[in-house]
Amino acid sequence: MARSPIPPEILSPSVSIRTLSPKSQISPLISPLLLSPLRGFSSNSEGIMIKLFKVKEKQRELAENSNGKPPVKKQSAGELRLHKDISELNLPKTCSISFPNGKDDLMNFEVTIRPDDGYYLGGTFTFTFQISSIYPHEAPKVKCKTKVYHPNIDLDGNVCLNILREDWKPVLNINTIIYGLYHLFTEPNHEDPLNREAAAVLRDNPKMFESNVRRAMAGGYVGQTFFTRCI
């Protein structure tokens, strides 16, 4: 890589002392930006700030009065994006959403799924969602509140759904996650087990899996584990 394209006549803070291999150069994610012409220093006139600071400090010394701004909480960019996601929710009839902390806390909510097909027909399963302030950079944290006999959901409510972890992308949204969760009930998958016993039964003996699911949903023991009724 050659020297930085900043013209040498500008006092440049940029030095390439050695030729580097491309991988150690810079994150590949930034490299597209580097294709655009670079200017080493700002050409826009940010003016001289000291005068402003001076004036402001004098004002401050004169009066410690409020400038009339409402002292209110900050709404994070994550909250705003979530507001968009929530106001555009388009849920199937089998899914509903609720906000335990009221209409102004969208960052914590619950989604209830009542499958209308498959092994879990008739059951009611509730998931808690926790959204971070840097959503959608970070995926929501989703847990299943209802104890369920399911190959992809463990007994502590951890959910194995790719878009919640390794395949999360900021272009996905709450709607996609809810559809993904719904999909887990219509198409339980023995290949990605979190509950290994349930996965093995589903793989080897679907009939028995079906009856185990019915027993768990009706409230009762499957093996050593007790499930509360969720029908």
Added chain:
Amino acid sequence: MRRHIPQLPQFVGCRSLVSHTVPLRSGVSPMADATAQQSSRSRDLDKLLLRPGHLVGPAFEPGAELRDDLQKYVRILVVGAGGLGCELLKDLALSGFRNLEVIDMDRIEVSNLNRQFLFRLEDVGKPKAEVAAKRVMERVSGVNIVPHFCRIEDKELEFYSEFSIIVLGLDSIEARSYINAVACGFLEYDSNDNPQEQTMKPMVDGGTEGFKGHARVILPGMTPCFECTIWLFPPQVKFPLCTLAETPRTAAHCIEYAHLIKWDEVHSGKSFDPDNPEHMQWVYLEAAKRAELFGIPGVTYSLTQGVVKNIIPAIASTNAIISAACALETLKIASGCSKTLSNYLTYNGVEGLHTKVTEFVKDKDCLVCGPGILIELDTSVTLKMFIDLVEDHPKLLMSGASVTHRGKNLYMQAPPVLEEMTRSNLSLPLFELMDKFPKGIVHVTGTAGKGDKRQSCLRKLRVAFKGVDGITDTDMAGGA
């Protein structure tokens, strides 16, 4: 060791910084000529501040008055008193700034001592901000540093508004995003959507990760803010849970299994605290057991810490270099002695040394620093009328708008449960819903555009009410 931001694609570059050429001096100065002492201490700084130059910022007025004004009028907040924070406080104090404050919620740990050079063994357990402030004041005469041992969210917005420049030495995206939102929140635009300079709160952001680092200048409204470019952060590496549960292949898989799955299984309801050594030890032992079961080598206590807390080794010299660049930019913004870097400097010392300046581009529709769309309303306009107006507004043409104002959801089109809870607001005047402030920011979500190009979007609106000028007398009286 420090917490790690997921693969920060962000580094720095440096040039010889004034403060680095000045040796640290004991606060107890010899009784020798005090003036000579003073002039020798500011000797290098004077070269920047007392002489004219070709590369200076517009309206730069060199002279002793400028140097004195910097000391007297500029108030700087350093956010974070860790690896970068210690360096920043030292650099800024030695660059001639006299009014510094520092905020940090952490206490000193033994593992900090190798690079957070303001701390000593006897300080372990004490608040970082307090010790750092004390140590720099002991060594650099004339500087006053006010420590704040608390979370950044605990401070009122007023607190942040009083600083001239905010310098960030942070280790998380969340904290950067928060401070950025606070600083950009002070920015106001005139009726032509031009940023008003006197409301601009400059930020200088430093970040390091091992041998890499970045320094960045954010002039809200003029240069891209943190949120404009947040998408540049690569996603965090997250392993599929079922891999952890069933087919672990690496030491990290075993550690994450103990941390994410086994912990909950054994400690029902008790949440894992990464700062609790007993918790960490438990996770380490569980991970080691699992690794043995699957014949996977490499699980150690420090790797466990690394994986669970996203820690990578921090390098003292990287912090020093990044901090130097940040302190210099701070001096440039304040004094105009040089144009600021535009606007993002990366430093890479992994193999040889490489630094580069990249000019990031502002997102004109940024919800945090952008102007939004100005809408003037009568105080009698109801929320319903406002939503209709947004649909007809030539710049918006947004139908089915949902409206939120400072964390209060005024109206939600969906889901039905929220629609029902917010429906009664529709007949209320927006002025009242916005707590009778003469102006404010609302965000609207809906479907905008024409024909085939209709798409859902989220927009920032600057609402100003006609005939309400500033804060009314009665409001002030009531508030006082």
